[in-house]
Amino acid sequence: MHLLVTGGAGFIGSVVADQLLQAGHRVTVFDSLIKGYRAAVPSGATFVRGEIHDRSALEALMTAGKFDGILHFAAFIEAGESMREPGRYFQNNVAGSLTLIETAVAHGISRFVFSSTAAVYASKDAPLTEADPIAPANAYGATKLMVEQILDWYARLKGLRYAALRYFNACGATPGRGEAHRPETHLIPLVLQVALGQRSHVEIFGADYPTPDGTCIRDYIHVADLAQAHLLALAALDQHPRLILNLGNGAGYSVRQVIEAARQVTGLRLPAVEKPRRPGDAAILVADAGAARRLLGWQPRITDLHEIIASAWEWHRTHPHGYVAAS
Numbered sequence: 001m002h003l004l005v006t007g008g009a010g011f012i013g014s015v016v017a018d019q020l021l022q023a024g025h026r027v028t029v030f031d032s033l034i035k036g037y038r039a040a041v042p043s044g045a046t047f048v049r050g051e052i053h054d055r056s057a058l059e060a061l062m063t064a065g066k067f068d069g070i071l072h073f074a075a076f077i078e079a080g081e082s083m084r085e086p087g088r089y090f091q092n093n094v095a096g097s098l099t100l101i102e103t104a105v106a107h108g109i110s111r112f113v114f115s116s117t118a119a120v121y122a123s124k125d126a127p128l129t130e131a132d133p134i135a136p137a138n139a140y141g142a143t144k145l146m147v148e149q150i151l152d153w154y155a156r157l158k159g160l161r162y163a164a165l166r167y168f169n170a171c172g173a174t175p176g177r178g179e180a181h182r183p184e185t186h187l188i189p190l191v192l193q194v195a196l197g198q199r200s201h202v203e204i205f206g207a208d209y210p211t212p213d214g215t216c217i218r219d220y221i222h223v224a225d226l227a228q229a230h231l232l233a234l235a236a237l238d239q240h241p242r243l244i245l246n247l248g249n250g251a252g253y254s255v256r257q258v259i260e261a262a263r264q265v266t267g268l269r270l271p272a273v274e275k276p277r278r279p280g281d282a283a284i285l286v287a288d289a290g291a292a293r294r295l296l297g298w299q300p301r302i303t304d305l306h307e308i309i310a311s312a313w314e315w316h317r318t319h320p321h322g323y324v325a326a327s
C-alpha cells in the first residue's frame, strides 16, 4: 500500500513509518516539523513538509500520489499546555484533523488510522475498557475525543473506515529512534535527562493523589509494540469498518516507581523533588487492551518496565541531544 503518515517526523509516527517500510509498504511522511525532526524520518520514506491546515497542500499531495490509507499522528500533545492555551489545541488538533479528513474523503481515501489517547477517559482505579465513561480531564483529551466523533460521522455518512487507537503512555526507543519532544514533558525522558546531567532533578507533580504512594499511575507501552498495532489495525480495517481500541500493557506504575526503576537501570541517584499537582492530570490511567489483543491478534513484546527504560536509556545515552546533533 502507499500510506500517508502525518506527523511522521515525530516520536511515534517515525517508528510507525519505519515499520511500514520494513513491511514492504510505500510511505510518504507529511509533517510541518513544528515539533518533529527531519532526521527522524526513515530514509526510505518520501518527505513532504507541510501543515495539515493547508487544504491546498493536501490537495496537491493527494492528487500527485494515490494513497491507500492515512495514519494521522500530527497533533500537539501536551496536556498541561492544553489547559493554558486551549485555542491552539482545538485549532491544531481538531480543525487541522477536519481539513485532513475532508480532503482524504474527497480523494476517495477510505482507510484512516488515528492517534487517540487514554486522556479521553475519566480516571479509574482499575484497567479501563473502551466501554468505560468518557470524560477528558484536559483540553488535549477533549480535542482527541472530538476527532473521534468527527471520524464517526464520516464513517456513517461517507463510508470512511477508521481505527481510533487510544494510546496510554508511549515510551522506550528503537535503534535510531527515540523520544525527543520539544519541550519534553514525558516522565521517562525527563528522568533520563537527569541521568545525563542535563537537569538537576526530576519533578513529581502531586504526591497526594488517591494512589498507594500518592503519585499518579500510568500504563507504559513500548513504542515498537504501539507501532506494531498500527500495522495490524490498518490490515484489520478490511474486515472491521470501525475500530476503537486501547493500546497499553495493562500494568500501572506510579511516578515514584518509574523514577526508582530508572535509578536501577542507570545506576544513578536521580534526585526527585515534589511539586503541587498540575491542572488536568488524572490520578490513574491503566489500559485493558483485551479488545486489541482479540481483534488484532496484537501481543506487546517489551512489557517489563526496566526493559522499556533500558531501551530509552540506550537511545538517550547515545543521542544526548536527541536528533539535533544528527540533523
Ligand SMILES: NC(=O)c1ccc[n+]([C@@H]2O[C@H](COP(=O)([O-])OP(=O)(O)OC[C@H]3O[C@@H](n4cnc5c(N)ncnc54)[C@H](O)[C@@H]3O)[C@@H](O)[C@H]2O)c1
Pocket: 006, 007, 008, 009, 010, 011, 012, 013, 030, 031, 032, 033, 034, 035, 036, 037, 050, 051, 052, 053, 072, 073, 074, 075, 076, 077, 092, 096, 115, 116, 117, 118, 166, 167, 168, 169, 170, 171, 180, 181
Ligand atoms: N506520546 C504519547 O505518549 C502519546 C499518548 C497518546 C497519544 N499520543 C498521540 O500520538 C501522536 C504522536 O505523538 P508523539 O509523541 O509522536 O508526538 P510528537 O510531537 O513527537 O509528534 C507529532 C508530530 O506532528 C507534527 N505536527 C504537529 N502539528 C502539525 C501540523 N499542524 N501539521 C503537520 N505536522 C504537525 C510535529 O511536527 C511532530 O513531528 C499525537 O497525535 C499524540 O496526541 C501520544
